[in-house]
Amino acid sequence: MTDFRELATGLQFPEGPVALADRSVLVVEIRRGTLSRVDPDGTVAVVANLGGGPNGAAIGPDGAAYVCNNGGFRWTERAGMVFPIDIATGASEPPDFKGGWIERVDLVTGKAERLYTHVDGHRLQSPNDIVFDRQGGFWFTDLGKTRHRDVDRGGLYYARTDGSEVVEVAYGLWGPNGVGLSPGGDRVYVAESFSGRLMAWDLDGPGHVRQSRGACLAATRGHFDSLAVEAGGAVVVAALSQGLCVVDPDDGRHEYVALPDPMTTNVCFAPDDPRTAFVTLSGTGRLIALEWPRPGLDLAFSA
Numbered sequence: 586m587t588d589f590r591e592l593a594t595g596l597q598f599p600e601g602p603v604a605l606a607d608r609s610v611l612v613v614e615i616r617r618g619t620l621s622r623v624d625p626d627g628t629v630a631v632v633a634n635l636g637g638g639p640n641g642a643a644i645g646p647d648g649a650a651y652v653c654n655n656g657g658f659r660w661t662e663r664a665g666m667v668f669p670i671d672i673a674t675g676a677s678e679p680p681d682f683k684g685g686w687i688e689r690v691d692l693v694t695g696k697a698e699r700l701y702t703h704v705d706g707h708r709l710q711s712p713n714d715i716v717f718d719r720q721g722g723f724w725f726t727d728l729g730k731t732r733h734r735d736v737d738r739g740g741l742y743y744a745r746t747d748g749s750e751v752v753e754v755a756y757g758l759w760g761p762n763g764v765g766l767s768p769g770g771d772r773v774y775v776a777e778s779f780s781g782r783l784m785a786w787d788l789d790g791p792g793h794v795r796q797s798r799g800a801c802l803a804a805t806r807g808h809f810d811s812l813a814v815e816a817g818g819a820v821v822v823a824a825l826s827q828g829l830c831v832v833d834p835d836d837g838r839h840e841y842v843a844l845p846d847p848m849t850t851n852v853c854f855a856p857d858d859p860r861t862a863f864v865t866l867s868g869t870g871r872l873i874a875l876e877w878p879r880p881g882l883d884l885a886f887s888a
Contacts, residue, residue, distance in 0.1 A: 587828070587842050589864070589875040593623045596870040598667055598848075600811065601642040601714070602863045603650070604855040605888050610863050611650060612872055613639035615669065616660060620652060620690055623872055633695040635688065638669075641714035641811065641851075644888045645746050646721040649689050652697075653712035653725055656685035666868040668848065670731070677711075678730035684708040687715075687725060687744065687751075692888060700748040707753075710737050714764045714811050717885040720791045721746060724754075724773055726761040741775055743792030754794055755786065763812030763822060763851075767834070768882055774834070775799065776809035776822045783809065783820060783832050803837040805830065811851040816859065816880045823850050829864070846871070854881025 592610070593599075597617035604610050610623045611632065620633045620642065638655040645651050657679045658669040670677045686709060687701040702709055713728040722745055729737025739761040744751035760778030767774070773794070775784045784799035802820075807830070810823035824830040828844035829852060848868030855861040859880035864873050 587844060587875055589844070589873040591871055591873050592625075592863075593627050593629055593872040594870060596621070596629065596865075596872060598669060598867045599865045599870065599872055600640055600851045600867060601652070602851055602853045602865055602872065603642050603644060604853055604861075604863055605644075606856060608855075608857070610872060611642055612865060613642055613652065615640055615655070615658065615867075616667065620650060631695075632692060633690045633697050635690070635697055637685065638711075640712065641725070643715045643717055643723065644884070644886045645689070645717060645723070646886050647746065648886075648888045649691055650888075651700075651715055651717075651723060651746065652688050652690055653715050654686050654688055655711040655713060655728070656682055656709075666846075666848065667870070668868065674733045676732045678732050682730065685710055685712045685727070687712055689746070700746075701744060701751045704740075704742060704751050704753050711739075713762050716764050716766055718766060718770055718791055719885045721885075722791050724764050724766070724792075726758075726764045726775060728760055728762055728778065736779075741773070741786075752792055754792065755797065755799060758784070758799075760808075762810050765812050765814045765820065767814065768816060768818055772834075774802075774812060774814070774820055776812050778808050778810060778825075781805040781807045781809055781824075783812075783822060783834075785834065802834050803832045803839050805839065810849070813852045813854060813862070814882045816882045819879070821852055821862075823852055823864070825849065844873075845869075856883065856887045859883070
């Protein structure tokens with residue numbers, strides 16, 4: 586088992602870590618419905634009460650946080666763990682579900698503004714993860730919801746921060762979850778939860794892919810969650826029940842780093858110390874830090 590430092594406990598299904606310049610870390614608490622800040626001493630403070638199910642976060646060019654809100658989940662508690670699904674039926678969609686959305690959060694005031702609830706007339710079902718490019722636009726995934734006898738297909742989208750434009754880039758994916766960009770910004774990666782595949786699309790420009798169907802770079806036997814990218818180009822994917830999965834995007838070879846929570850969901854790197862990785866152990870409500878053997882990629886924007 587990999588050595589790590591425990592930074593915060595008692596979080597309500599944390600995901601979407603964002604390491605800030607002051608060494609604090611933003612996380613969403615999906616079950617609590619908040620965007621929260623974990624200070625270096627482990628203190629947890631609510632930045633914004635968002636409701637629904639805030640799921641992924643990123644800092645935009647204006648210094649605000651942009652959040653994917655899945656609209657809410659069903660929950661199961663079992664053996665001291667929390668799972669974002671009704672395990673008995675396989676349903677994640679709650680009874681009062683009205684859709685998901687993308688929102689902008691002012692980190693000073695906590696004020697939230699919804700930017701997108703639909704794409705081309707279709708309701709967002711479960712926006713999950715988000716990454717900004719250096720042109721100031723952002724990519725995000727919509728995982729979709731599951732019900733007792735059926736499941737949504739998901740999509741990959743590109744949007745502007747002012748709420749003026751969002752486009753569907755790919756649809757029909759099997760649980761698109763983590764999203765990231767290559768070091769050169771010329772490829773977008775998506776990790777599929779249901780298939781355990783890492784998919785990639787080569788880019789011609791902001792929001793423009795060269796091929797409509799993504800290429801499968803790696804196919805695993807697990808279930809993928811969110812991801813981060815190393816400075817050297819390797820993709821680090823949270824692999825449910827297995828810890829972290831490091832994928833070589835050139836040949837698809839991959840290896841695992843074991844962690845003590847089957848709901849290891851997200852990873853990010855510190856901007857001032859790129860060999861420090863922050864990881865959410867969501868089932869047990871923890872944020873941890875561990876030393877990483879290679880530096881992480883700098884994100885387009887930070888706060």
